[in-house]
Amino acid sequence: MPLVADADNGGSIIISYNLEMDDGQGSDFYAVAGFSPYSMQPDYTITNVTRGNTFRLRYRVVNAIGYSDYSTTLFALVATFPSPPPPVSLISATDSAITLSMRESANSGGSKIQTYELWHDSGV
Numbered sequence: 001m002p003l004v005a006d007a008d009n010g011g012s013i014i015i016s017y018n019l020e021m022d023d024g025q026g027s028d029f030y031a032v033a034g035f036s037p038y039s040m041q042p043d044y045t046i047t048n049v050t051r052g053n054t055f056r057l058r059y060r061v062v063n064a065i066g067y068s069d070y071s072t073t074l075f076a077l078v079a080t081f082p083s084p085p086p087p088v089s090l091i092s093a094t095d096s097a098i099t100l101s102m103r104e105s106a107n108s109g110g111s112k113i114q115t116y117e118l119w120h121d122s123g124v
């Protein structure tokens with residue numbers, strides 16, 4: 001899918017995207033796609049990433065003149081929804097108070113759980 005030659009790309013069509021990322025722990029960038037072989041694929045799936053890590057990604061394009069500057073760096077946290085927390089346990093109840101116990105979810109999904117919510121109905 002070569003792009004049209006115009007003033008913004010030096011009058012030469014884009015011949016490749018060059019995607020780079022780090023290891024999710026702040027290492028140097030390394031090429032994921034686009035050096036050799038060249039890649040005109042604008043969408044790319046990266047596999048074998050570790051949940052809980054934040055990866056830095058950037059890309060640039062190349063034409064017959066050379067490489068562009070890099071894009072702004074994207075920070076991508078690899079995470080999913082946390083698992084549901086265990087059921088609430090009743091500790092005690094009086095005519096004016098209920099004491100409950102709540103436990104953390106077994107799996108945070110790769111990102112620190114920031115808050116829990118406890119909802120109740122009117123009891124009717």
